[in-house]
Amino acid sequence: MISILRTIWKVFLHLFRKRVTIRYPEERPSLAPRWRGRIVLSRDPDGGERCVACYLCAVACPVDCISLQAAEDEAGRRYPSFFRINFSRCIFCGFCEEACPTYAIQLTPDFEMCEYMHRNLVHEKEDLLISGPGKYPEYSFYRVAGLAISGKDKGEAENESAPVDVKDLMP
Amino acid sequence: MATIFIDNIPYTVKDGRNLLHACLSLGFDIPYFCWHPALHSVGACRQCAVKQFRDEKDTRGKIVMSCMTPAAEGTRISINDPDVKRFRRSVIEWLMTNHPHDCPVCDEGGECHLQDMTVMTGHDYRRFRFRKRTHRNQYLGPLVNHEMNRCIQCYRCVRFYRDYAGGRDLDVFASHNRVYFGRHADGLLQSEFSGNLVEVCPTGVFTDKTLKEHYTRKWDLQTAPTVCVHCGLGCNTISGERYGSVRRIINRYNRDVNGYFICDRGRFGYGFVNSGERIRTPLIRRSKSGEMGPVSREDALKHLEGILYFGARVIGIGSPRASLESNFSLMTLVGQEHFYAGISEQEQSLIDRIVDILSRGPAPAASLKDAEEADAVLVLGEDITNSAPRLSLSLRQAALNKPMETARKMRIPEWNDTAVRTALQGRRGPFFVAATAATKLDEIASGVLHAAPDDIARFGFSVAREVDGNAPDVLLSAEMTALAGAAADALKNAERPLVVAGMGCGSEAVIQAAAQAAWALCGTGKKARLLFIVPECNTLGLGLMTRRGIGAAVKAVAEGGGDTVIVMENDLFRRADETKVKEFFRGFKQVIVIDHVRTATTGHADVLLPSCAFAESQGTYVSSEGRAQRSFKVCMPEGDMRESWRWITDMAEIAGRPEGKTWRNIDHVVKALAGLMPVFAGIEHAAPQAGFRMTGLRIPRQPHRASGRAAISANVNVHEPKPPVDSDSAFSFSMEGYEGMPPPELIQRYWSPGWNSVQALNKFQEEVAGPLRGGDPGVRLLQPGPLEVPAYFREIPPSFRQREDSWLLVPLYHIFGSEELSVFSPVIAGISPEPYIGIGDQDMKRLGVNEGDAVAVTLPGYSRVFPVKKTAGLPEGIAGMPAGLPSAGWTGLPAWAGIVKKVLHKEEDRHA
Numbered sequence A: 001m002i003s004i005l006r007t008i009w010k011v012f013l014h015l016f017r018k019r020v021t022i023r024y025p026e027e028r029p030s031l032a033p034r035w036r037g038r039i040v041l042s043r044d045p046d047g048g049e050r051c052v053a054c055y056l057c058a059v060a061c062p063v064d065c066i067s068l069q070a071a072e073d074e075a076g077r078r079y080p081s082f083f084r085i086n087f088s089r090c091i092f093c094g095f096c097e098e099a100c101p102t103y104a105i106q107l108t109p110d111f112e113m114c115e116y117m118h119r120n121l122v123h124e125k126e127d128l129l130i131s132g133p134g135k136y137p138e139y140s141f142y143r144v145a146g147l148a149i150s151g152k153d154k155g156e157a158e159n160e161s162a163p164v165d166v167k168d169l170m171p
Numbered sequence B: 001m002a003t004i005f006i007d008n009i010p011y012t013v014k015d016g017r018n019l020l021h022a023c024l025s026l027g028f029d030i031p032y033f034c035w036h037p038a039l040h041s042v043g044a045c046r047q048c049a050v051k052q053f054r055d056e057k058d059t060r061g062k063i064v065m066s067c068m069t070p071a072a073e074g075t076r077i078s079i080n081d082p083d084v085k086r087f088r089r090s091v092i093e094w095l096m097t098n099h100p101h102d103c104p105v106c107d108e109g110g111e112c113h114l115q116d117m118t119v120m121t122g123h124d125y126r127r128f129r130f131r132k133r134t135h136r137n138q139y140l141g142p143l144v145n146h147e148m149n150r151c152i153q154c155y156r157c158v159r160f161y162r163d164y165a166g167g168r169d170l171d172v173f174a175s176h177n178r179v180y181f182g183r184h185a186d187g188l189l190q191s192e193f194s195g196n197l198v199e200v201c202p203t204g205v206f207t208d209k210t211l212k213e214h215y216t217r218k219w220d221l222q223t224a225p226t227v228c229v230h231c232g233l234g235c236n237t238i239s240g241e242r243y244g245s246v247r248r249i250i251n252r253y254n255r256d257v258n259g260y261f262i263c264d265r266g267r268f269g270y271g272f273v274n275s276g277e278r279i280r281t282p283l284i285r286r287s288k289s290g291e292m293g294p295v296s297r298e299d300a301l302k303h304l305e306g307i308l309y310f311g312a313r314v315i316g317i318g319s320p321r322a323s324l325e326s327n328f329s330l331m332t333l334v335g336q337e338h339f340y341a342g343i344s345e346q347e348q349s350l351i352d353r354i355v356d357i358l359s360r361g362p363a364p365a366a367s368l369k370d371a372e373e374a375d376a377v378l379v380l381g382e383d384i385t386n387s388a389p390r391l392s393l394s395l396r397q398a399a400l401n402k403p404m405e406t407a408r409k410m411r412i413p414e415w416n417d418t419a420v421r422t423a424l425q426g427r428r429g430p431f432f433v434a435a436t437a438a439t440k441l442d443e444i445a446s447g448v449l450h451a452a453p454d455d456i457a458r459f460g461f462s463v464a465r466e467v468d469g470n471a472p473d474v475l476l477s478a479e480m481t482a483l484a485g486a487a488a489d490a491l492k493n494a495e496r497p498l499v500v501a502g503m504g505c506g507s508e509a510v511i512q513a514a515a516q517a518a519w520a521l522c523g524t525g526k527k528a529r530l531l532f533i534v535p536e537c538n539t540l541g542l543g544l545m546t547r548r549g550i551g552a553a554v555k556a557v558a559e560g561g562g563d564t565v566i567v568m569e570n571d572l573f574r575r576a577d578e579t580k581v582k583e584f585f586r587g588f589k590q591v592i593v594i595d596h597v598r599t600a601t602t603g604h605a606d607v608l609l610p611s612c613a614f615a616e617s618q619g620t621y622v623s624s625e626g627r628a629q630r631s632f633k634v635c636m637p638e639g640d641m642r643e644s645w646r647w648i649t650d651m652a653e654i655a656g657r658p659e660g661k662t663w664r665n666i667d668h669v670v671k672a673l674a675g676l677m678p679v680f681a682g683i684e685h686a687a688p689q690a691g692f693r694m695t696g697l698r699i700p701r702q703p704h705r706a707s708g709r710a711a712i713s714a715n716v717n718v719h720e721p722k723p724p725v726d727s728d729s730a731f732s733f734s735m736e737g738y739e740g741m742p743p744p745e746l747i748q749r750y751w752s753p754g755w756n757s758v759q760a761l762n763k764f765q766e767e768v769a770g771p772l773r774g775g776d777p778g779v780r781l782l783q784p785g786p787l788e789v790p791a792y793f794r795e796i797p798p799s800f801r802q803r804e805d806s807w808l809l810v811p812l813y814h815i816f817g818s819e820e821l822s823v824f825s826p827v828i829a830g831i832s833p834e835p836y837i838g839i840g841d842q843d844m845k846r847l848g849v850n851e852g853d854a855v856a857v858t859l860p861g862y863s864r865v866f867p868v869k870k871t872a873g874l875p876e877g878i879a880g881m882p883a884g885l886p887s888a889g890w891t892g893l894p895a896w897a898g899i900v901k902k903v904l905h906k907e908e909d910r911h912a
């Protein structure tokens, strides 16, 4: 009996506490950048598509909702020819972002993704690709990778020396 | 057997092993790079270090390379000693100083031995702050990709390519940390085995360029065990599929067959499965002259009801590239007496001869492993590198067996590769090649003969005579007699002599001569073996099923007529003259063709039914060794495509045959065949049947980490489709199922915790490089006859006589081009030769032509103009023509042909 009364008293006291819920959507919350919401594909500082279609996000995804196909342009740069996320399956765990070696795939603080049609939650590359670098403004994978692409020849990546001259006999 | 102590626990290991081999076989994980079970040890990478102790009292020990240390009795080592662990970690760290930051864009990623070993040693943080050395890549042709930055200088590539496969155009250049593995200049890798670099190289330097076109990680590939369909050797392969297309093929280990390697035709020839030439829907010709129109499966079957009525005279033409099951179902549908093998008359008589010899004579058929172990080899009439490529790799190893005795005498262990090769000093054992033109194996031969097929046969008969005086005598030139004598001596002195011949030069006499030589050797008490090369993946199987080829079919129809012919997976225009085939088809009211690619024959169909290529069908194939092997579906056929035997079972139902109702899965067909023909009794055991389960579970075709199943088809339908059910095998089309090691016939991929690369294979073998756990797949169907030598062949062809006005045109084989299916793959078509006429030096003078000049070639009913190509080794009076090129048209070679120089009048010439 006493414990019931105590509980009622405690609940009553809550009437005078500060409110934590807000009147969404009239009021909008401010979410931290690391909040895990809508997934985007970003671009590197030069504006190129960041995703190199390595399939790591797809394999990391615990619900298997990412599917893509790797392709390569004439200059040797890899990209996904299609990239699909089925948001109706996504649990916003962020594993894909953690797995991504290029910072291409990023979760953003946007959670307003409701749809009337189940199938509209299937997003293709066109829906995912944003125009900027997202949370990581500096990083460009190809500046550190050894692959030659247009505008970056062998030996021109960070911390690389010029290509070896195989005919050189110097010790 | 020797006892060694690993971290103070005794283990028994086989004699003559090195520590690395022994420890890996015992299931220990020791990282390694330069050692390879087939290439042995050189001690180059320093990765496989262990600590060795003198005795129980020794506590300090010393670090040794396990791959270079014999696992001798009483050896005491530690794998987990902290010093040695630190040593191994620093070796990797040091290799990694120059390694690029490439894994995400590297095709090796996810199945990279370097990644595996790095994780295994525990090197996880880059401390090195200086610059990385870089390299420029080379263009190595359309098959193999080169990304030299990733090299860790293990030397495996050159050791495989040069030492093992005999290639010359890949080598190591430059010095110290600049060493470069590549060609002297950009260009197509010339070895027929270049694709093995993809598996041999532990990093992403050499990767599969055809995979790159539709790149998929290993963890996403849906894979199944398959059997290569591009020649008669029956190499075991693993094929991988993703998003409905075949993505790549890798080697599947079978110690008795292909071991660790396959040829480039088998690895890169799969493109025909994805090609635009596939037939995807049933097509029906509404009126005799009309166009073919697509119909549904149901409509096609309804249409067939009007054709396969009771009492219709139907004949069936089978195919050497179709499975036993498909051939047998066709035979059942039309009746044994109306079933024909659909191979040319010449092929039929050759395969009949081979079947007789292998089942009657005392010499057993040799497996590829037997070939590799032979210590004296006689090759008659085959350009093996091009007609049965994988065999040439085995024979290159066989040539080292005799000289190995030197190394053994010097007490050099077989695995000490550098020491062995130094001891051998490039010497090779007895190896005799008789062929119509120069072959790549000539370079390792101790005696070479280039002659006409008849003379090759005479040479073979003469070898037999030299071995056994009771064999009939042959008169040869002094030179040939001496060579025959030398060959006979070598074969007589060998322990495991091998005679290789085949259907390649189109001569029955050559096949008989080979048998004669082997039998003569058997008569002297030798364990001689015979290896007959057959052209297609099921030529021998079909040869065991029926003895009637296309010639018999033509004759039967000319005599008795027919209403309908069913041609299954066969392009008859590759088997007989165009006019003859056309006339044959005209003899029928209806031509039903079942095939998976468009060929000249499908153009003559009134009903064309889409069948499945190897990747979408299950079936049993009999290799040239007489080994029945099962190949499994990698993916489900799309739409209305179905296996030939399923179409035929539907037809059987229409025709009112009981099989139409009772053959529900492929096991029923296999059982019926095994029951009906005793020679096929063994095929039921070629692999576990459809009802087989491991702990109640199916075996998953997809790896447990396969990704994307909730998204792959979400663009079409957000609800995931139920995976198809395979009613023919124990495999599932999903990632669910038994996780452990499947039985050897059902190994669908190599993976083991910590071992993501193909080197996980170590875990699937009883002993590394030994048989697979549970035995090597396949059932041998042919048992040799009684030990005594059968009556010798006494009909010896007369020696070849050059003719004034005509040339004997012989077939010249090309690994890329001569085989039917691989040429439908765009990459293979791109590296296949254009038709030409090969002429020897002397004859070029006689004809007054130079390389590139045009000559007109006339055969009965055939006249074409081809450019001349100088072909080394062709004897006088003999010309060659590339075999099987679709653009050359069928010509039953060898045949006498008129060849005249053709002066092409060019536009400019006339103006001048």
Ligand code: SF4
Pocket: A039, A057, A060, A061, A062, A063, A064, A065, A066, A085, A089, A090, A091, A092, A093, A094, A095, A096, A097
């Ligand atoms: S957030 Fe998690 S569930 Fe969603 S796509 Fe990424 S890995 Fe998959």
Ligand code: SF4
Pocket: A050, A051, A052, A053, A054, A055, A056, A057, A058, A068, A096, A099, A100, A101, A102, A103, A104, A105, B104
């Ligand atoms: S992990 Fe990153 S780079 Fe790799 S496929 Fe996914 S988004 Fe692209």
Ligand code: SF4
Pocket: B099, B100, B101, B102, B103, B104, B106, B107, B108, B109, B110, B112, B113, B114, B115, B150, B202, B203, B204, B205
């Ligand atoms: S070779 Fe292996 S470790 Fe090197 S980049 Fe490729 S996947 Fe990564």
Ligand code: SF4
Pocket: B150, B151, B152, B153, B154, B155, B156, B157, B158, B181, B200, B201, B202, B203, B205, B206
């Ligand atoms: S290219 Fe590959 S196989 Fe050759 S040395 Fe380098 S890492 Fe080894």
Ligand code: FES
Pocket: B020, B031, B032, B033, B034, B035, B042, B043, B044, B045, B046, B047, B048, B049, B065, B066, B067, B068
């Ligand atoms: S594997 Fe032993 S040194 Fe390379």
